[in-house]
Amino acid sequence: MKIAVDAMGGDHGPAPAVEGAIQAAQEYDVGVILVGDEAQLRDQLTRTHCTDPRITVHHAPQVVGMHESPAQIARKKRDSSIWIATELVQSGAAQAVVSSGNTGASVVSAIFLLDRIKG
Structure with missing residues (x-):
């Protein structure tokens, strides 16, 4: 299983x-796709000495x-971390x-x- 994580969405930057x-990768043996500013995410991974191949950016x-x-996201923020993370689920990558x-x-x-679940 792969989980797409909007790594830029929180109040405290990408570190958490x-x-x-x-x-999650260590305890549950899942793949994680960190979505966000690549330079910041790679820097954070380097700081934590993480080389786990299950974690990608x-x-x-x-x-x-x-x-x-929220209404503006579909018009103006299609390159945002949350939109792209959701696209990864849509495409089957996560x-x-x-x-x-x-x-x-x-x-x-x-x-x-x-889309929505019927019912």
Whole structure:
């Protein structure tokens, strides 16, 4: 199983997401795709001395801030970490997406890219 992680969405930068990815890979034997600014994510992985091949990085140049309107994500933030992480699920490259960022942006990206469950 691979999990796409919006590593730029939280209040404290990518460090907690990277630490969580390392822990998840070790404890649950899952693959993790960290989505966000590649330079920042690789720097954080280097700082933690992580060389685990189950953890990869997928570049996303934009971030959705906590106070941004979720309605704008589909129009103006298709290069954001949450949008791209959700696209990875849509394409089958990942089986789940996780974000500690803007909840509305997470919902909007899921509705646009993954649709809704019938019922």
